[in-house]
Amino acid sequence: MKRPTPRKLFLGCLRKKTIDMRKWYKFIPDETAFKRGYIEKDESYLDHAQAMGGYAADEAYRSKADFFKKYFFNFQSSCLEYYDIFLKKYLKKTEGILSVGSGRAVNELRLIEEGYRITCSDLAIVDSYKQARSLFGDFKYLKYNVLEGPAPEKYDAVMALSLIYLFNNWELERFFENISASLKSRGHLILDSAGSPDNSLSYFVHDIILKYEAKLKCVIKQISERKRYKIVTKKFGYRRKDEEIIDAASKANFELTGCERYAYLTDFKRSCILRGMIQYCPFCKNVLGYFGKRIPYIRMFNFRKRG
Helix, strand or coil, rough: CCCCCHHHHHHHHHHCCCCCCEEEEEEEEEHHHHHHCCCCCCCCCCHHHHHHCCCCHHHHHCCCHHHHHHHHHCCCCCCHHHHHHHHHCCCCCCCEEEEECCCCCCHHHHHHCCCCCEEECCCCCCCHHHHHHHHHHCCCEEEECCCCCCCCCCCEEEEEECHHHHCCCCHHHHHHHHHHHHHHEEEEEEECCCCCCHHHHHHHHHHHHHHHHHHHHHHHHHHCCCCCCEEEEEEECCCHHHHHHHHHHHCCCCCEEEEEECHHHHHHHHCCCHHHHHHCCCCHHHHHHHCCCCCEEEEEEEEEEEE
């Protein structure tokens, strides 16, 4: 059976034909790819930690200023600063807060410094925990898998950043169920979508522009380095519409009480070509910023537990 061309897939998308745009792929030029053309998404803590560059302590742990300079202010197009704005809007210092999937716990440590009572957690306690405690003082860090059951105790609030893109539909529903069971009555959950929404524009950027740009990089590398390169396709996670996230939360007895969107240019900046246009052409930056409102990289939600 002949496979449809990318152009036909994209046009079909615009005509609202049925197409699977939920799976989020990344395309990586690799000289060792001839034996492995496809990589599954991170399934374990070690896989994800490695993909994130590891969680070991480094020179940034010399001081709080160095730590926040490297991991808060200069990290992924200021996304942690956007998280911070929303978190401070909805969290209270009097609340007992659980962070799920904390990783290096950068946003959490930023809030702990300002007097918030946060317990961090992840599938394993990160390698840098000891150094973080010596730098920031004693704070709790639990080994906890949110897909296996509720937390050991109930909290006033739960936060989950850059996490739910890893979950399939069943895991997402399980996530909301266990978070609901981990919250006190009328407790609330703050999370982000961890990626742009599932629509035709995000498909065009991620699955066409970035894919063929990666192929172009392969050709350039082969010519300049005289090595064989091939694209490795990595299943990165899932993209969802706002409505799908809200519906999954509603099934677990949550109601939406706050939502904000940020970072309209982030997905465009993944492309070397579009990043150059944004950097050197103010008109292109304004145009892409306008269209970028359809694909905000950060969508923050505050859900209140009913009853």
